[in-house]
Amino acid sequence: MWFWLIEEIEALRYFLGLGGEVLVALFFLTLMMWALLLERWLYFRTVYPQQVKETRSLWLARGDHHSWSAKQIRRELVSRVAMAVNKGMPIIKVLIALCPLMGLLGTVVGMVQVFDTLAITGTGSPRAMASGISKATVPTMAGMVAALSGLFFVNRLDHRAKLAVEKLEDSLKHG
Template sequence: MTDGFGLWLRLLDGGHALFDLMAAGGVVMWGLAGLCVLFWTLVFERFWFMRRVFPRWVRERRRAWQQLLAEEAGSWQRAVRSAWLAQARQQLAGPLRLGKTLVALYPLLGLLGTVSGMVAVFDVLAINGTGNPRAMAAGVWQATLPTLAGMVLAISGLFSLARLERDARRALERLADQLRHD
């Protein structure tokens, strides 16, 4: 076996293990996976926006601000500054509301998985009685797995949102400092 082929086999094994885990958790796990993809797409978009797009926007506003300051002073300059800061706040923090909503949905979907798993356990109990612990264990596994996944996703989501909010707050503070009327 060549090294590259061995890597593909390990990746294939990992993929099978992931699909087995998703199947064991029931249909709710696929919902959690979909929300996870949506959330991390949003997070990466926000990091890209703050590193690439927003700095260009700030440079344009700084140039325009210098031109405004070169003109005659007036109260309208303060209004322009306030409008630009409000616009920057909306650009930086607005999309994070969706991220907060998704993070709040993770544990709720996990609890939905718990309920559906417990229904499966009660189904086994109703059909087989308490004499089949293996069938009951599968239902308990299906009940606990989505809850665990929902909590792990929520915790990682909270950390990433906290970082994005901190970066947005700092970027807004830097912009406010750069648009001062000295």
């Protein structure tokens, strides 16, 4: 029953071993990025609809909708929702930007290992250099894959956030 889980954990350990310490750091960075992306997705599914209902009821409870102060109150209500909708997005974008940089760091660390092997063995023994080349290429690939996948989803969430704020603003103007 749990055999498949053990196999997956072993495959992950093997993969992380190929890229060295930098790949382990990249793994945790990517895990944090996806946890924040999942949190934002869950926010839009669960919290946001309730927040919109509360904001609309606050606005509709007001008798005055056309004065200068009413417009300022509407702007403040929309601003509160916009802040909640965009919460955590800058952090996610920074984590996405860090992924390829961590991969590049892995490339540098792996190439240093290759040069150390060349300095010790003197000749270019492919068997001796294989570990360093692996540590140079695997983190780069993993960093790019993590960044591209995160970039796709953060752009979708960003677009959804902008549309949500615009819809709320329009509904309060006409409601």
